[in-house]
Amino acid sequence: MKQLILLIIVSFIMLPLMTVAADDGYGYPIQGSYEATIIGTPAQLMPEFPVTIRTRQLVLEINPDRKRPPIFFYDEGLRCTFAYQDKKAPLVFLIAGAGSGDRSVKLMTMMKAFYMAGYHVITVPSPSHANFIISASRSSVPGDLTEDAADLYRVMESAWKQVAGEIEVSSFNLSGYSLGGTQAAFVAKLDEERKAFNFRKVLLINPAVSLYSSATRIEDLMTQIPGGPKKQGVFFNSMLSKFSQYYRYGNFVAINDEFLYSIYAEKLFSREETAGLIGLTYRINLAGMIFASDVMTNSGYVVPKNRILKTTDSIFDYFLVSSHLSFIDYFNEYLFPYFQKQRPGLTKQQYINSLSLRSIEGYLASSAKIAVMTNENDFILTREDLAYLRQLFGGRAMIYPRGGHLGNLEFKENLAYMVAFFGEQK
Amino acid sequence: MNGMRFRGSVVALLLALVLGGCATTNSGTLTEVPAMHSINEFKDQRFADVSDPWEGFNRNMYQFNYYFDKYLFIPVVTGYEFVTPGFVQKRISGIYNNLGEVRNFTNSLFQLKGTESVTTLGRFVTNSTIGLAGMFDPATSFGLERHDQDFGKTLGYWGAGSGHYLVLPVFGPSSLRDAGGLAVDSAIYYGIYTAVDPFGSTGNSLAIDAGISVLGGIDTRHQQSFRYYESGYPFEYYLVRFIYHEKREIEINPQVPTKE
Numbered sequence: 001m002k003q004l005i006l007l008i009i010v011s012f013i014m015l016p017l018m019t020v021a022a023d024d025g026y027g028y029p030i031q032g033s034y035e036a037t038i039i040g041t042p043a044q045l046m047p048e049f050p051v052t053i054r055t056r057q058l059v060l061e062i063n064p065d066r067k068r069p070p071i072f073f074y075d076e077g078l079r080c081t082f083a084y085q086d087k088k089a090p091l092v093f094l095i096a097g098a099g100s101g102d103r104s105v106k107l108m109t110m111m112k113a114f115y116m117a118g119y120h121v122i123t124v125p126s127p128s129h130a131n132f133i134i135s136a137s138r139s140s141v142p143g144d145l146t147e148d149a150a151d152l153y154r155v156m157e158s159a160w161k162q163v164a165g166e167i168e169v170s171s172f173n174l175s176g177y178s179l180g181g182t183q184a185a186f187v188a189k190l191d192e193e194r195k196a197f198n199f200r201k202v203l204l205i206n207p208a209v210s211l212y213s214s215a216t217r218i219e220d221l222m223t224q225i226p227g228g229p230k231k232q233g234v235f236f237n238s239m240l241s242k243f244s245q246y247y248r249y250g251n252f253v254a255i256n257d258e259f260l261y262s263i264y265a266e267k268l269f270s271r272e273e274t275a276g277l278i279g280l281t282y283r284i285n286l287a288g289m290i291f292a293s294d295v296m297t298n299s300g301y302v303v304p305k306n307r308i309l310k311t312t313d314s315i316f317d318y319f320l321v322s323s324h325l326s327f328i329d330y331f332n333e334y335l336f337p338y339f340q341k342q343r344p345g346l347t348k349q350q351y352i353n354s355l356s357l358r359s360i361e362g363y364l365a366s367s368a369k370i371a372v373m374t375n376e377n378d379f380i381l382t383r384e385d386l387a388y389l390r391q392l393f394g395g396r397a398m399i400y401p402r403g404g405h406l407g408n409l410e411f412k413e414n415l416a417y418m419v420a421f422f423g424e425q426k
Numbered sequence: 427m428n429g430m431r432f433r434g435s436v437v438a439l440l441l442a443l444v445l446g447g448c449a450t451t452n453s454g455t456l457t458e459v460p461a462m463h464s465i466n467e468f469k470d471q472r473f474a475d476v477s478d479p480w481e482g483f484n485r486n487m488y489q490f491n492y493y494f495d496k497y498l499f500i501p502v503v504t505g506y507e508f509v510t511p512g513f514v515q516k517r518i519s520g521i522y523n524n525l526g527e528v529r530n531f532t533n534s535l536f537q538l539k540g541t542e543s544v545t546t547l548g549r550f551v552t553n554s555t556i557g558l559a560g561m562f563d564p565a566t567s568f569g570l571e572r573h574d575q576d577f578g579k580t581l582g583y584w585g586a587g588s589g590h591y592l593v594l595p596v597f598g599p600s601s602l603r604d605a606g607g608l609a610v611d612s613a614i615y616y617g618i619y620t621a622v623d624p625f626g627s628t629g630n631s632l633a634i635d636a637g638i639s640v641l642g643g644i645d646t647r648h649q650q651s652f653r654y655y656e657s658g659y660p661f662e663y664y665l666v667r668f669i670y671h672e673k674r675e676i677e678i679n680p681q682v683p684t685k686e
Contacts, residue, residue: 051512074492233470233472236471240672243676244676247679253572300461301462302461303461307458312485314482319661319664324468
């Protein structure tokens with residue numbers, strides 16, 4: 001239910017959309033980067049999957065001594081979703097994107113695609129998701145790629161341990177999208193030392209090259225709204241009233257596909273507003289990470305230090321405060337100081353550099369099993385980032401002409417490519 | 427007058443009892459230190475906010491529903507889904523959804539929506555007959571669209587505000603107005619049901635009626651994919667509250683003076 005973030009934005013994914021495909025042999029229809037990101041893949045361009053497949057949820061106790069504060073009473077361990085075949089098969093771990101849990105819509109689609117192709121699948125929440133921060137992270141401070149990768153690795157080992165008796169596995173594989181894509185690269189590198197899995201193949205989907213730079217680009221979306229990011233409340237309220245006015249005078253039956261389609265077709269929101277809505281969704285998402293981390297570490301960042309929140313306490317003001325903070329604020333005031341304390345002499349620039357694929361480029365360039373898949377117009381990448389990915393991965397880079405950030409992830413052709421990548425014989 | 431005031435103070439007392447539990451401060455030994463960021467530094471409008479003075483009570487109910495789901499409702503629904511073939515599940519949902527047209531119909535009448543009432547009546551008649559008591563939905567393919575209505579929407583249509591947000595046990599997110607609406611809809615439904623008394627001649631009508639209600643409850647939950655706290659998002663309560671409230675407000679679509 002992570003996708004609960006703004007019904008208004010997320011429901012766009014179901015749009016029954018008809019747009020003429022561009023003449024470049026690629027069937028994904030949505031041209032604009034922002035539009036693709038919001039709308040995603042129209043339902044009829046997704047593959048057809050059975051409604052239910054054989055899955056169960058794993059609840060992993062990663063840190064047995066951990067005490068969970070009362071406000072997180074419902075968190076009983078790290079949740080991963082496990083889909084299993086009844087015969088020997090390769091297993092693929094899938095890491096969610098920033099702020100997403102093990103059942104995010106995109107992960108579920110990928111899981112089904114792999115499952116139908118004969119794979120066992122285990123989905124893992126993002127280290128920036130509250131569930132991971134509360135139950136799996138050792139520091140409960142998300143954002144450090146090396147430490148997050150180590151936490152992810154422990155989670156994968158623990159998940160594997162739990163299911164090893166039930167299934168037969170022929171090989172281990174790894175993929176992740178967005179932030180999860182970047183993390184997959186670091187996890188793959190760690191696996192070269194630890195060798196618990198000896199991943200056969202690894203695919204990074206729409207990864208950030210540099211965390212800091214991508215976060216900056218997402219935050220920039222918010223600068224396009226009137227008054228800038230500090231006026232996001234005003235922006236939110238005015239977008240909402242635009243939305244409801246449109247419904248009110250449009251003679252619609254319900255907030256359904258037809259209504260949402262017409263919002264797109266009539267271009268209710270301008271390009272700047274669309275950008276602002278993406279930025280705002282990201283902020284609302286990030287707020288959960290900031291709050292969860294702050295409560296777990298008792299750092300006094302948005303919640304007064306030493307305050308113990310009870311299950312009935314109102315935390316709405318913390319929602320407003322946290323969602324007004326950018327990733328850059330989080331980085332400067334929280335993440336970097338935390339790691340600087342542990343590594344004296346660490347400069348900000350050094351730390352920024354460490355949160356990038358560039359810091360492990362030697363490994364990525366030489367490792368034939370790792371490939372990347374992204375889009376020409378993914379707005380989290382700069383032109384240089386894209387050129388860098390092309391140069392670093394060479395023939396192992398698959399770059400689609402459009403799709404924005406993850407908009408085409410559920411498109412038939414993209415899913416077929418993902419599955420085929422892991423299917424290739426060496 | 428006195429009666430009113432008395433009732434008011436009883437409500438106040440109850441609220442104080444419910445809310446009092448969360449007002450007590452932490453009695454731990456460590457003193458609190460103000461946070462680096464607080465609400466006062468942001469000069470911005472509040473957003474995604476909904477009137478919720480009974481938040482303490484509501485969050486308790488939210489938590490109650492979570493446990494109710496976890497230990498009773500969802501296991502029962504899962505059991506039902508396990509033993510019943512998918513095809514049968516869909517037919518059962520169809521039957522209950524068709525019965526729901528009675529509520530849609532009465533309320534579109536209450537809102538004096540002529541065309542909509544006729545459409546809904548047409549749906550009910552079509553699906554009850556050709557659709558085999560609602561097991562199938564030929565009406566939609568004939569172009570008769572479903573219009574979901576309830577008494578909460580009727581009240582809203584005639585200008586009643588939503589009132590404060592209210593989380594009901596088992597039923598979940600609601601508002602003062604919608605909770606009242608739910609009571610009225612249920613009363614009308616059971617009024618009609620008792621008048622028709624479809625199983626009166628079987629001699630076992632009490633048990634059959636109870637079975638119908640229980641299956642209806644299971645089917646309703648079966649049709650909803652929402653699970654409390656499943657998102658893991660720390661502010662889930664607020665997003666659910668906002669989406670519930672806003673979707674209702676938008677869909678109620680009260681009589682608006684046409685803009686010139």
